[in-house]
Amino acid sequence: MKRYEDLSPSLRCIMTPGPVEVDPRVLRAMSFPVLGQFDPEFTGIMNETMEMLRELFATGNQWAYPVDGTSRSGIEAVMVSLIAPGDRVLVPVYGRFGHLLHEIAERCGAEVHTIETGWGSVFEPGEIIAAMKRIRPDVVALVHGETSTGRVQPLAEIGQACREQDALLIVDAVATIGGIPVRTDAWKLDAVVGGTQKCLSVPAGMAPVTYNARAEAKLLKRKRVERGLRGGEVQPGEHSFVRSNYFDLSMLQDYWSPARLNHHTEMTSMLYALREGLRLVLEEGLEARYARHKLHEQALVAGLTAMGLALYGDPDCKLTVVTCVLIPEGIDGEAVRSLLLEHFGIEIASSFGPLKGLIWRIGTMGFSCRENNVLRLLGALEAALQRHGYPVACGRAVQAALDVYEAESG
Amino acid sequence: MKRYEDLSPSLRCIMTPGPVEVDPRVLRAMSFPVLGQFDPEFTGIMNETMEMLRELFATGNQWAYPVDGTSRSGIEAVMVSLIAPGDRVLVPVYGRFGHLLHEIAERCGAEVHTIETGWGSVFEPGEIIAAMKRIRPDVVALVHGETSTGRVQPLAEIGQACREQDALLIVDAVATIGGIPVRTDAWKLDAVVGGTQKCLSVPAGMAPVTYNARAEAKLLKRKRVERGLRGGEVQPGEHSFVRSNYFDLSMLQDYWSPARLNHHTEMTSMLYALREGLRLVLEEGLEARYARHKLHEQALVAGLTAMGLALYGDPDCKLTVVTCVLIPEGIDGEAVRSLLLEHFGIEIASSFGPLKGLIWRIGTMGFSCRENNVLRLLGALEAALQRHGYPVACGRAVQAALDVYEAESG
Numbered sequence: 004m005k006r007y008e009d010l011s012p013s014l015r016c017i018m019t020p021g022p023v024e025v026d027p028r029v030l031r032a033m034s035f036p037v038l039g040q041f042d043p044e045f046t047g048i049m050n051e052t053m054e055m056l057r058e059l060f061a062t063g064n065q066w067a068y069p070v071d072g073t074s075r076s077g078i079e080a081v082m083v084s085l086i087a088p089g090d091r092v093l094v095p096v097y098g099r100f101g102h103l104l105h106e107i108a109e110r111c112g113a114e115v116h117t118i119e120t121g122w123g124s125v126f127e128p129g130e131i132i133a134a135m136k137r138i139r140p141d142v143v144a145l146v147h148g149e150t151s152t153g154r155v156q157p158l159a160e161i162g163q164a165c166r167e168q169d170a171l172l173i174v175d176a177v178a179t180i181g182g183i184p185v186r187t188d189a190w191k192l193d194a195v196v197g198g199t200q201k202c203l204s205v206p207a208g209m210a211p212v213t214y215n216a217r218a219e220a221k222l223l224k225r226k227r228v229e230r231g232l233r234g235g236e237v238q239p240g241e242h243s244f245v246r247s248n249y250f251d252l253s254m255l256q257d258y259w260s261p262a263r264l265n266h267h268t269e270m271t272s273m274l275y276a277l278r279e280g281l282r283l284v285l286e287e288g289l290e291a292r293y294a295r296h297k298l299h300e301q302a303l304v305a306g307l308t309a310m311g312l313a314l315y316g317d318p319d320c321k322l323t324v325v326t327c328v329l330i331p332e333g334i335d336g337e338a339v340r341s342l343l344l345e346h347f348g349i350e351i352a353s354s355f356g357p358l359k360g361l362i363w364r365i366g367t368m369g370f371s372c373r374e375n376n377v378l379r380l381l382g383a384l385e386a387a388l389q390r391h392g393y394p395v396a397c398g399r400a401v402q403a404a405l406d407v408y409e410a411e412s413g
Numbered sequence: 414m415k416r417y418e419d420l421s422p423s424l425r426c427i428m429t430p431g432p433v434e435v436d437p438r439v440l441r442a443m444s445f446p447v448l449g450q451f452d453p454e455f456t457g458i459m460n461e462t463m464e465m466l467r468e469l470f471a472t473g474n475q476w477a478y479p480v481d482g483t484s485r486s487g488i489e490a491v492m493v494s495l496i497a498p499g500d501r502v503l504v505p506v507y508g509r510f511g512h513l514l515h516e517i518a519e520r521c522g523a524e525v526h527t528i529e530t531g532w533g534s535v536f537e538p539g540e541i542i543a544a545m546k547r548i549r550p551d552v553v554a555l556v557h558g559e560t561s562t563g564r565v566q567p568l569a570e571i572g573q574a575c576r577e578q579d580a581l582l583i584v585d586a587v588a589t590i591g592g593i594p595v596r597t598d599a600w601k602l603d604a605v606v607g608g609t610q611k612c613l614s615v616p617a618g619m620a621p622v623t624y625n626a627r628a629e630a631k632l633l634k635r636k637r638v639e640r641g642l643r644g645g646e647v648q649p650g651e652h653s654f655v656r657s658n659y660f661d662l663s664m665l666q667d668y669w670s671p672a673r674l675n676h677h678t679e680m681t682s683m684l685y686a687l688r689e690g691l692r693l694v695l696e697e698g699l700e701a702r703y704a705r706h707k708l709h710e711q712a713l714v715a716g717l718t719a720m721g722l723a724l725y726g727d728p729d730c731k732l733t734v735v736t737c738v739l740i741p742e743g744i745d746g747e748a749v750r751s752l753l754l755e756h757f758g759i760e761i762a763s764s765f766g767p768l769k770g771l772i773w774r775i776g777t778m779g780f781s782c783r784e785n786n787v788l789r790l791l792g793a794l795e796a797a798l799q800r801h802g803y804p805v806a807c808g809r810a811v812q813a814a815l816d817v818y819e820a821e822s823g
Contacts, residue, residue, distance in 0.1 A: 005464070007461055007465065007688075007692050007695070010442050010445060010458075010685055010688065010689060011445075012445050012446060012447075012448050012454060012455075012458075012685075013448070013454060014446055015446070015447075015448060015449065015452065017447070017449055019449055021678065022447055022449060022450060022678055022681060024446065024447065025446065025447050025682075030443070030444045030445070030446065030682075031444055032420050033440070033443035033444055033682055034440045034441055034443055034444040035420060035421075035422050035440070036422060036424055036425070036434065036435065036440065037422075037425075037427070037432055037434065037435050037616055038422050038423070038425060039425065039427055039429055039432060039760045040432060040617075042425065042754070042760060044422060044423055045422075048420075048422075051417055054415070055417065071482055071483050071486070071617075071618070072481055072482040072486060072659065072677075073481050073677040073678050073679075073680060074677070074678065075658065075659055075676075075677050076481070076482060076486075076659050076677070079657065079658060079659045083657075102639075102640040103639065103640070103658070105640050106639050106640040106658055107658045109640075110654070110655070110656050110657060110658055111656075112656070200678055200681075206447055206680065206681045206682040206683070207450075207481075207677075207678040207679065207680045207681060208481070208618055208680035208682065208683050229512070229513065229516050230512040230513070230515050230516040230519075244520070245520070246520050246521075246522070246656055246657075247489065247493075247520060247656075247657060247660075248485065248489060248513070248516055248517050248520055249482065249485055249486050249489045249660075250657075250659075265765070266485075267482075267483040267484070267485050267486070267617075268431065268432055268483050268484065268610055268617040269483075269617065270483060270616065270617045270618040270683075271432060271610075271616045271617060272435075272440075272443055272616040272618065272682075272683075272686070273616070273618050273680075273682075273683065275420055275422075276682070278417075278420065279420060282417050285417070344452065350449045350452060355675070
């Protein structure tokens with residue numbers, strides 16, 4: 004029999020747009036013994052997690068709970084539950100994850116309309132609103148922070164326009180939740196999906212979602228009780244029920260409600276991790292956390308610029324937590340990434356589609372977003388570029404970042 | 414601000430049909446720092462996990478990997494990927510989870526045909542084969558071990574019949590994998606779904622699946638490359654593509670293949686847990702593990718019977734890893750369960766639908782399936798029944814179980 008070795012993963016400095024490093028408190032939480040899913044101690048933990056998620060999403064919504072799967076499971080759950088086959092859906096696309104929303108909406112059977120803007124920028128709210136007036140969508144699906152290009156789309160005016168046109172606004176905040184403000188209620192977002200493995204710094208495996216009463220009303224029209232659990236309820240017609248069982252939010256909310264109607268078996272250890280990650284977020288305080296992400300971004304950008312590197316994309320819509328760097332002419336971006344990983348234990352990311360080979364993407368997210376990581380990365384990247392023959396302005400990057408930190412503390 | 418306490422779950426003795434107790438080695442594996450999803454160390458762990466899953470499923474299939482979600486996510490992934498809208502699907506139902514397969518097949522847009530047999534028994538293979546001849550299904554979906562009733566359905570003849578009729582056989586082995594034999598290749602099962610939180614004793618959160626080349630051929634006909642990652646490939650027509658992105662196995666297998674085509678972000682810590690759980694299974698040895706489950710079931714049954722309790726259902730098709738006990742006349746089953754949990758720290762399960770209030774379900778699964786747990790439960794249950802005024806034959810249950818253990822070791 005083949006022998007499989009003891010697990011012994013190397014310690015990495017993970018400066019990608021996720022998954023990022025996990026706080027030791029969260030790692031420890033996963034090592035606690037499991038409870039049964041209907042054990043009152045466990046349902047207590049479920050309820051506390053919902054409370055904390057409401058704070059994170061800045062919402063008074065009743066429903067705020069994790070979907071059991073990776074981030075895109077949350078996106079699919081919200082979309083398949085809120086988009087009925089034949090619905091008109093508008094997806095403004097400004098990067099890879101906009102294409103994903105288009106893709107999922109199509110698989111939901113929607114009539115999908117897209118508008119696109121060049122990668123590296125985002126939409127003026129007026130462009131989206133004009134498209135809404137033309138298309139009269141039932142649903143608008145929009146990425147808040149696009150990690151493929153490092154851009155952030157302003158949302159507040161879109162939320163207001165969706166109310167006026169009676170469309171539902173679904174927002175993919177996978178990359179932004181816990182790192183920059185996501186103001187669900189103030190911006191009138193009807194459904195928001197967060198991710199765990201980015202600014203929350205919890206391992207991939209859950210997707211926190213929240214949705215308001217407008218979204219729930221649509222959901223309840225499509226509600227269907229599972230065979231084997233059904234009483235005499237009237238079931239919805241052939242074409243309106245949700246096409247997924249696992250992702251049917253009307254069933255998930257029954258499981259998360261005091262009724263605890265059996266659905267899946269909640270992921271015990273992942274929920275322990277999420278609860279601990281949320282505690283860390285709330286102990287730090289949301290606004291302090293956003294300020295921390297901003298500070299380390301500034302230090303990173305100061306260092307990269309001092310080194311002689313140029314940033315990608317429109318600076319006016321730069322996403323705080325992802326910094327896209329143009330790979331200098333003549334440098335093999337993948338060789339630099341490998342050198343960083345193999346010799347320095349540091350991971351940065353490449354990109355997708357049209358940006359593949361053109362930019363590196365550096366994340367400053369959650370637990371990974373800290374001074375020693377930023378300084379370590381700058382020093383290592385400088386050395387790696389030098390090693391590859393790039394005429395780097397040696398010794399400046401780390402000093403420039405230290406200047407930012409000193410100015411902040413001074 | 415509300416203060417949330419340190420996580421501190423009680424230590425439970427979990428004798429339910431899942432989730433069950435987790436081996437400390439698996440819990441520890443989850444506390445290791447995370448790696449990036451494309452870090453070569455991590456893709457190495459992915460590959461090892463696939464190798465071990467092939468052994469677990471007793472298959473030479475190329476494809477054996479976890480779906481990232483709880484057990485029913487694996488069931489839905491296999492069904493939505495292998496059942497095209499309009500397909501004829503036969504679901505033999507002998508308990509709650511057969512109804513779930515019916516439910517999911519309907520949501521996939523299938524023309525579903527069911528046959529039912531009374532809860533507490535299973536089908537003669539001839540009954541299913543006769544229905545197959547009548548219905549000519551494209552897919553047969555069948556539960557291997559039905560935890561709602563504690564029954565096991567023989568599969569070998571059904572696999573052969575599906576080959577002869579060119580139907581695909583999908584098997585829900587969530588409750589049986591790692592506890593009793595699941596012989597994927599020998600029984601000619603086309604797609605099998607396992608669960609983690611039962612006989613594998615890994616926390617809920619992943620669903621290992623395997624499928625053979627017959628299943629893959631159907632999958633590839635429906636394959637569609639994700640928008641944003643697409644080259645010039647021809648895409649399938651309007652009605653044949655898989656209705657889910659997250660559960661599209663043709664994309665998942667590209668992610669698990671050397672191509673590593675980006676899809677979701679693999680659940681790092683859950684994969685660490687699954688890998689460690691599989692190592693434990695293979696170190697014990699599959700046949701030794703099945704024998705262990707059989708031994709502790711015998712001891713449990715001997716003890717329950719000696720106590721004066723009667724078992725539910727047809728003994729010829731009893732599922733080794735779940736023992737259903739009739740709640741004695743006049744005893745409040747939920748009050749006994751609460752007493753066991755609150756005073757003894759032991760959890761057993763109630764049941765669903767027509768069996769609610771009539772039976773208790775006791776699991777002997779994975780790490781929970783051990784001598785000290787069986788003896789502890791028997792002693793506690795005896796005391797709880799006595800406390801509730803049931804004329805229990807005191808002192809006999811534990812002795813009867815010890816007799817079984819002594820006979821085995823002698």
